[in-house]
Amino acid sequence: xxxxxxxxxxxxxxxxxxxxxxxxxxxxxxxxxxxxxxxxxxxxxxxxxxxxxxxxxxxxxxxxxxxxxxxxxxxxxxxxxxxxxxxxxxxxxxxxxxxxxxxxxxxxxxxxxxxxxxxxxxxxxxxxxxxxxxxxxxxxxxxxxxxxxxxxxxxxxxxxxxxxxxxxxxxxxxxxxxxxxxxxxxxxxxxxxxxxxxxxxxxxxxxxxxxxxxxxxxxxxxxxxxxxxxxxxxxxxxxxxxxxxxxxxxxxxxxxxxxxxxxxxxxxxxxxxxxxxxxxxxxxxxxxxxxxxxxxxxxxxxxxxxxxxxxxxxxxxxxxxxxxxxx
Amino acid sequence: xxxxxxxxxxxxxxxxxxxxxxxxxxxxxxxxxxxxxxxxxxxxxxxxxxxxxxxxxxxxxxxxxxxxxxxxxxxxxxxxxxxxxxxxxxxxxxxxxxxxxxxxxxxxxxxxxxxxxxxxxxxxxxxxxxxxxxxxxxxxxxxxxxxxxxxxxxxxxxxxxxxxxxxxxx
Numbered sequence: 001x002x003x004x005x006x007x008x009x010x011x012x013x014x015x016x017x018x019x020x021x022x023x024x025x026x027x028x029x030x031x032x033x034x035x036x037x038x039x040x041x042x043x044x045x046x047x048x049x050x051x052x053x054x055x056x057x058x059x060x061x062x063x064x065x066x067x068x069x070x071x072x073x074x075x076x077x078x079x080x081x082x083x084x085x086x087x088x089x090x091x092x093x094x095x096x097x098x099x100x101x102x103x104x105x106x107x108x109x110x111x112x113x114x115x116x117x118x119x120x121x122x123x124x125x126x127x128x129x130x131x132x133x134x135x136x137x138x139x140x141x142x143x144x145x146x147x148x149x150x151x152x153x154x155x156x157x158x159x160x161x162x163x164x165x166x167x168x169x170x171x172x173x174x175x176x177x178x179x180x181x182x183x184x185x186x187x188x189x190x191x192x193x194x195x196x197x198x199x200x201x202x203x204x205x206x207x208x209x210x211x212x213x214x215x216x217x218x219x220x221x222x223x224x225x226x227x228x229x230x231x232x233x234x235x236x237x238x239x240x241x242x243x244x245x246x247x248x249x250x251x252x253x254x255x256x257x258x259x260x261x262x263x264x265x266x267x268x269x270x271x272x273x274x275x276x277x278x279x280x281x282x283x284x285x286x287x288x289x290x291x292x293x294x295x296x297x298x299x300x301x302x303x304x305x306x307x308x309x310x311x312x313x314x315x316x317x318x319x320x321x322x323x324x325x326x327x
Numbered sequence: 328x329x330x331x332x333x334x335x336x337x338x339x340x341x342x343x344x345x346x347x348x349x350x351x352x353x354x355x356x357x358x359x360x361x362x363x364x365x366x367x368x369x370x371x372x373x374x375x376x377x378x379x380x381x382x383x384x385x386x387x388x389x390x391x392x393x394x395x396x397x398x399x400x401x402x403x404x405x406x407x408x409x410x411x412x413x414x415x416x417x418x419x420x421x422x423x424x425x426x427x428x429x430x431x432x433x434x435x436x437x438x439x440x441x442x443x444x445x446x447x448x449x450x451x452x453x454x455x456x457x458x459x460x461x462x463x464x465x466x467x468x469x470x471x472x473x474x475x476x477x478x479x480x481x482x483x484x485x486x487x488x489x490x491x492x493x494x495x496x497x
Contacts (some may be wrong), residue, residue, distance in 0.1 A: 008391075027392070099473075100472050
């Protein structure tokens with residue numbers, strides 16, 4: 001690990017000021033950042049410890065939603081009684097991710113900002129446009145079983161690894177950030193950037209901007225499901241995952257909020273898919289049509305071709321479970 | 328940098344490079360070699376310790392971030408002549424072969440039983456709002472962050488179940 005200056009921030013204003021410096025990173029849970037620093041994939045010159053800031057706690061908002069402090073751990077968020085009752089898809093997604101030890105450390109803000117697990121991003125002996133802009137992409141013709149089929153570019157086919165963020169996107173979460181120019185809210189829908197020709201820039205955050213909270217709208221109701229397909233049954237990243245909030249009224253789909261993990265460079269959501277489902281009677285043919293729309297521009301790269309049919313089947317399984325008549 | 332760490336009820340003054348992981352501080356600077364370095368990347372769980380009542384991977388955190396925290400390692404849970412209930416149960420049930428992962432398993436299981444007691448659900452919990460039982464399935468899922476390459480999982484699960492039952496009956 002390269003040497004760095006360690007700064008323990010006493011308040012948010014100080015953190016934001018220090019965080020805007022060159023080659024500076026915030027650290028909270030540190031479970032991803034320190035791993036990458038050990039491998040020198042990331043080598044910040046300064047790290048700003050934000051764990052002593054007052055950014056914990058989960059509060060109810062005026063419109064019945066939740067404001068989740070950026071430092072709330074994945075464990076605490078998954079176990080929160082209000083989340084379990086009103087936003088169960090979020091609890092489920094969190095519990096499907098990582099291990100007990102990691103969930104105890106990983107924070108809400110950090111989880112959103114975790115980096116891809118693309119093998120070539122981690123391997124400094126290989127070119128990677130995300131790690132070293134302009135060096136090329138070894139994943140394209142390499143081992144790409146775990147990588148993306150949607151939203152990619154010729155420069156990068158990395159996936160975003162989070163489970164939590166997939167559920168949050170299905171729920172329509174917003175991200176509250178504080179920067180040197182004040183506080184702003186960003187819809188999670190507009191938080192991540194596609195790789196295009198700058199895969200090293202992953203979000204719309206400005207240098208020094210600090211995530212202070214995630215805001216969930218009032219409970220969406222419906223049936224909430226998080227289905228994760230992976231290579232082993234615990235402690236593995238998603239090959240494909242689906243977060244679904246679906247409501248059926250009088251035999252027709254009244255609401256469908258769907259987000260997908262393992263498919264793209266960000267938790268994926270496609271309004272066209274949801275539009276095709278709403279107002280229709282659930283059927284295998286309808287689910288297939290929804291998959292056609294979702295996967296219209298999907299492109300495999302050899303090793304991950306299987307994700308296209310796997311996504312179709314996983315979506316059909318989730319929609320069929322979500323719309324089946326209550327037993 | 329100068330810092331103090333509170334480990335197993337004792338305060339230690341240390342002078343560490345900020346890069347020092349909590350694991351390296353415990354092993355190399357305090358001589359507490361119970362916590363093991365397996366992968367050093369948070370994948371194996373051999374380094375698991377309990378900080379402020381929570382199990383974490385000590386390899387994936389910096390010692391300097393834990394000033395003032397109450398840190399418990401396997402040495403703080405029991406001693407050869409005074410084993411903790413889980414340590415005794417691991418011996419009784421052959422919950423190890425080479426023993427390298429055992430301190431991490433014991434620390435992890437100790438805190439994990441507390442998580443069940445608090446009613447935290449897991450990925451295999453059917454009803455998110457129901458009471459959780461320390462079943463084989465629940466224990467296996469909750470211990471998935473601790474690998475045992477000797478594959479003593481049946482013994483590990485039996486040992487943990489026995490202690491969960493004892494505690495429930497107490």
